[in-house]
Amino acid sequence: MEGFGWIMTIILGGLAGWIAEKVMKFDTGLLMNIVLGIVGAVVGNFLLGLIGIGLGGLIGQLIVAVFGACVLIFAYRAIKGR
Numbered sequence: 001m002e003g004f005g006w007i008m009t010i011i012l013g014g015l016a017g018w019i020a021e022k023v024m025k026f027d028t029g030l031l032m033n034i035v036l037g038i039v040g041a042v043v044g045n046f047l048l049g050l051i052g053i054g055l056g057g058l059i060g061q062l063i064v065a066v067f068g069a070c071v072l073i074f075a076y077r078a079i080k081g082r
Contacts, residue, residue, distance in 0.1 A: 042068065
C-alpha cells in the first residue's frame, strides 16, 4: 500500500481482510483482518508484479489486498490441512 498514510493503510487493510474473510468463509477478528489485509497487500503486489500487473489508486490497492489476503487464507488452509 505504497503512498498511503498509516491510518489509511489500517482502514484499507481492515476492509480488505474483512472482504477476504467473507469471500473465503474464514472467521477472524478485527485485528487479524487488519493484519491479513496489510500482509495480503504486500503479497498481492508481489505476485501481480511478477506477471507485470500493477494496480494503482485506492480501489486498485483494495483489489490487490483482497486478492493477496485470499491467497494467504488459501495457503493457511493448505498447510493446516496436512
